[in-house]
Structure formats: structure tokens, C-alpha cells
Amino acid sequence: MRVVRQLVAVVAVSAIGGRSATAALDRNPWLALAVGVLTAVVAVPVYGWVVRRTEHRPSTEVARQGAGAALVRGTVIGAVLCAAVIANLAFLGHYTVDGLGSPTGAVGLFGFMAAAAVTEELLYRGFLFRIIEERTRTWIALTLTGVLFGLAHLLNPHASPVGAIAIAIEAGGMLGAAYIATRNLWVPIGLHFGWNFALGGIFSTEVSGNGTQQGLLDAATSGPALISGGDFGPEGSLYTVVFGVLTTIVFLWLAHRRGHLEPRRPRTERARATTATLAR
Template identity: 60%
Template sequence: MKLVWQVPAVVAVAAVGGQAVGAVHDDPWLSLLLGAVTVVLSVVVYRWVVGRTERRPVTELAREGARGAVARGMLIGAAMFVCVIANIAFLGDYDVHGFGSVGGALALVGFMAGAAVTEELMFRGLLFRLVERRLGTYAALVLSSVLFGAAHLLNEDATLLGAVAIAIEAGGMLAAAYAAARSLWLPIGLHFGWNFAEAGIFGTEVSGNGDTHGLLDSSTSGATLVTGGAFGPEASIYAMLFGGLLTIAFLRLARRRGTVVPRRRGGRADTLAALPR
């Protein structure tokens, strides 16, 4: 019954917000405004519906430490993409033709912020967190990652390789980041930092979502396994490599902090008292 109330509420805000921002993508200031509105409404709705249905403080979206967690996540996400694009450029498969569009980059701030927040609330805040209670951290990470990758098959230039790559590099990394921090702010920052660096700064495709207009006018060419092809660098072997390494790092951190939820023989996870329920 929790899912019956929680999922439709969060998905409705995400769908309406995404459509609204997409409809005004040619107007950078309006895109930024609607993206900010989507972020605020998504957080408010999540806090309200989860607090009401689970009758607890929504600690995974606590205000304390939120700014620092988002900032750290943005830095890690952006740095990860810099590593990916640097390797692609080293092979001569990424070319910069000049400066792109400041307005386009500004519009992407709103779009990427809305997407990062709504997707993290749905896939880590609801799916991963609730499955983890039943099956433990590792099973929840695998299941949520597979579904997160599969969801990207609906994108315009989706590919099977891209969906698999998203499951490996993003689904695992973002779930592991949440498991380590027990806060959604860190994966939200990671998600935004990665996506904005990819499109808003380096001007490459994002998850097969069509043309992007970032600060740099650029193009990729070469083997699909290196560049990701039409799906974008997220389908690159380098993205999978660095995403996998970060997943391992976050899981090790979670184990040191004692925030990994083990699965018990009865099929229900041994949920630690300190974790959001």
C-alpha cells in the first residue's frame, strides 16, 4: 500500500515537470525556472507522501548537510565524466569545433536538475530503499540497476549497449552512493554533475536523448564501444569502468560505516535501526 501512494505521486510530478521543461527548452530562463519548480515540488511531494505513509521522519532528505552532500556529489560526477571524455579524446575520438551556447547550457541546468532529482527519488528513494528492506543492499542494488538501465531503452536513440552501460555505471554507482551516505542528496549531486558535464559543458549526447547544446560545440567519432555511439559517452567502456570503480568504492565505504543491510534466510532484510525504513 505504501507503493500505491508513493510511486504515483512522485511519478506524476516527474512526468509533468519533465514535459513542461522539455516544452520550453528553447527558452533558457523559463527552462531554468520550470526545472527549479520541478525540483522543489518533487522533494515536497516525496517528503509528504513518504512521511504520511511510513509515519517517520524522512531522514534521507534531511535539510542538514544537504548542500555539502550535493556539492560533493556534483564534483565527483563531473570529475568522473572528465576522466571518461579525456580517455576518448586521447584516442582522437572527441573533437571540439568551438564554443557552443551559453543559453543552451543554462537551459540544461534546469532540465538536468529536474531529471536528477526525480529519477533519484523514484529509483533510489523508493525502489532501492523499499526493496532493500526485503532483500538486502546487494540484491536491491542489482534489481534497481537493471530496471534503471531498462528505463533508458525508452529514449530517442536508445541502444541495448546503452541500457546495459547505464545499469552498470549509473544504477550501481548511485545506489551504492545512497547506501554509503543514507542520504539522497549525494546521488542527486552525482547524477546532476555527471549529466551536466556531459551535455552542458562538453556538448555530447546524454542517454540517447537527441542533440545537446552546451558550452562546447563538439562531436565524437570512432568505435561505438569507445564513444558510446548515438547513445553518447555513457555507453562507452570508459564510463562503465569508472562507474564500476566508484560503485566498489562506495560499497566499501558503506561496509566500513556499517550501513550495508544483509539479507536474512527468511527473505526479509535485517534492517538496521539507523537506516530509513
């Protein structure tokens, strides 16, 4: 029942907020900004509340202390990674800018990407990763959630099997590793948002085959799908896979140094250890 309650709460917020943000983006960018930010702001306390009620513990993975700094760090990392990919595409002549695009479109995408980053991280890292890790091992949880994350992107309008595989490796692995290294959701949320918003809101490329609206720049990608990502966008590019894997390795190295890669003990065993500690 704990799993069911958490899943229902997270999926409900994701579905309602996600659909509302999508509908708003098609109508008015300022409405999309408001709806997206509201969804992101509401989703976190809902997740924290249901975790506290069902697991009878503080929801430390979304604790307020240090949240701002962690969110900024993740956002900067995501934006820098995106800029590195775009710079390589531009160097090869596969990304060109013709001028200013749509600043209001960037505003709407900010809200849309904020809602997507928060709700997806709460679902995949906050819920699925933790539940799987509790019952198996960290590596299994990282692999399974990465695969599920990639498969979910097959539902997008311009999705492709290659794009889904790339997402599973580069994003599923990197975001999961970011959570393992920090044991909070703020860095993965920031990383997710920074990447998505920079890709669509600033550089105006396709994001995960979603048919993304134009952002700040009037730009276009071209060239072989293996390099540019084709209709799926730069997330299907070999460059993104390489940068994503390298970042994943860095996060896993940090996780190893911090002792976060050790197998998770079953809940019953952890509960006994906690009881024994309190008894002493």
C-alpha cells in the first residue's frame, strides 16, 4: 500500500500538471509559465507529504536545507553540458543560428520544462529508483530506471528506438547517478531542467522528439542523425551520449567516495538497526 499511495500521488500530480502545462503552452506562453511553475512548486510538497505519511520518516531527499544551492548547481551543470553539445554541432556546421527567435516562446518553455523536470524526477528517481534500490541493489535500480526512462520517451511524437536508447544511457544513467551521489532530488531536478530548457528554450532545438516550439534563438540542426540526433533532437546525438556517460562516471565516482554505492539493506533490517540505536 505504501508503494501504491506514493505512485498514485506522484502520477496524479504529473498527469494533471503535465497536461495543463502542455495545453497552456499551445495557448499562451505566460499561462504556460504560471501553470508550469505552479506544478513544480506543488509537486514537491505533495511528494514529501506522502513519503512522510507512508514511510514515517522525514523526506530528506526533498529537504529545504541546501535546496537552492543544489538546484542551482544541477541547473548550471545541465546547461553547460547542453552548450558543449551544441558547440560541437556548430563546429561541424550542423547547428546554425539565423537570429533572434521567440523570447515569449522561451518564457512558455521555462514553465513547461520546470514542470517536466520536477514531476519526472519525483517519479523516476524519487519513487521508482528508491523502491527498486530498497529491494535489490543500487546498480540494478540505476539500470532499470534508466531503461524505463528511455522507454517512456518512445511515446513522444518524433520518437525513435535509437533516441530512446540514447536517453536511457545518457539521461537515465546521469540523472540516477546524480541522485546516488547526492542522495537528494534537487541536483537531478536542476540538471534535468537546465538541460531541457537550454536545449529547447535557448538553443531552439527539438527536445526528445516532442515537437518543441521555438525558443530564444532562430536556429536549426542538420547533418547525419548519428551526429545531430535527427528528428529526435540532439539528445539522440552521439555527442550527447558521450558527454552524458562521462558525467555519469563523475557522479558515480563521487558516490563511491561518499559511500553511496553500497548495497541498500532491506527495510526490516534498517528498522531493526534504528530501533537498536534508539534503545541504546
